[in-house]
Amino acid sequence: MHRHALYNCRPNDWEADRDEIRRLKDDKTKLLIVTNPSNPCGSNFSRKHVEDIVRLAEELRLPLFSDEIYAGMVFKGKDPNATFTSVADFETTVPRVILGGTAKNLVVPGWRLGWLLYVDPHGNGPSFLEGLKRVGMLVCGPCTVVQAALGEALLNTPQEPLDQIVAKIEESAMYLYNHIGECVGLSPTMPRGAMYLMSKIDLEKYRDIKTDVEFFEKLLEEENVQVLPGTIFNSPGFTRLTTTRPVEVYREAVERIKAFCQRHAAV
Incomplete structure (x- = not known):
């Protein structure tokens, strides 16, 4: 039976409690999952915290799955330089899977089109990639017309x-x-x-x-x-x-x- 273990995020900034993740990890743990920016928390991790998560995945020898579908929705607040940081922005041996989609980044939720980016320049997760391919063949059925339009939309939609x-x-x-x-x-x-x-x-x-x-x-x-x-x-x-x-x-x-x-x- 597969199960998931939930770790806490600190309510003052909703950043992940890395010490708790360390405590929760056992010999059956296969993957570390993060969501940034976050639903439901409305948070956006600092660059340092994203790097800390990547280094934690290295330490625990776990692939990293990052839900980044809200990557284009970051608030400036009092910091005009506020920006989004992806787990792909750091050099690491950790295989990473990054979730994105058109619903938030292009404001077309009706397209029902998303994607997984697999980042593994060191080739450390071949079996993990094979598993992703199998899942993709089972559950993916996007509209072919929308798929054809995606490249144009990503390249030429005004910011x-x-x-x-x-x-x-x-x-x-x-x-x-x-x-x-x-x-x-x-x-x-x-x-x-x-x-x-x-x-x-x-x-x-x-x-x-x-x-x-x-x-x-x-x-x-x-x-x-x-x-x-x-x-x-x-x-x-x-x-x-x-x-x-x-x-x-x-x-x-x-x-x-x-x-x-x-x-x-x-x-």
Whole structure:
């Protein structure tokens, strides 16, 4: 029976807990998986942290699978030089598989087209590559017309409209970050990429809400505002908000969330 072991990420920046990964690794561990930028966390790892992960994979002698589908969605914030760093940016003997796709990088989710890039210049993972080929033959069935259009789209899509979309998402993300913290019991983490924001829920601040799932259910029922409970991401005590709607929508949403949190606040 194959199983997966989940490691924690630090809530202050959502970077991976490398010491825990070391503790979890055993003789049955086959692969280290990372997601950057992250759904659900809305994080973007620093260059140093990405390199630390690559070196950890070297140390543990594990291939590295990196979900980088949000690579083109990085927030500048107060750092105009903020950028995305791929696991492919470092020289290493570790075989790497990198996930990408058109849905986020080209804003065409309806194409339903993604890809895996295999990076192994030292040829250390031939059996791993063979396994990927087998999986590809079993589960891949993309539209041939879309495949033919992909090269043209990657080479000739102007960057400016994509940057404008990311700037709008960042504007909404920062509005949420700056105002969700005004709600009783909520403490958001600074969003740095993708299209999400995670907030800690201090359940002790409420008189009649005991879990993040209950927070989600009551908020939806009472205020018609939908968030996702952290429990479904193995992060109980948190909630995830998406940041893709215009700021005008979030102004109304924040007011509803504020009213909800105040209504349920412990006396």
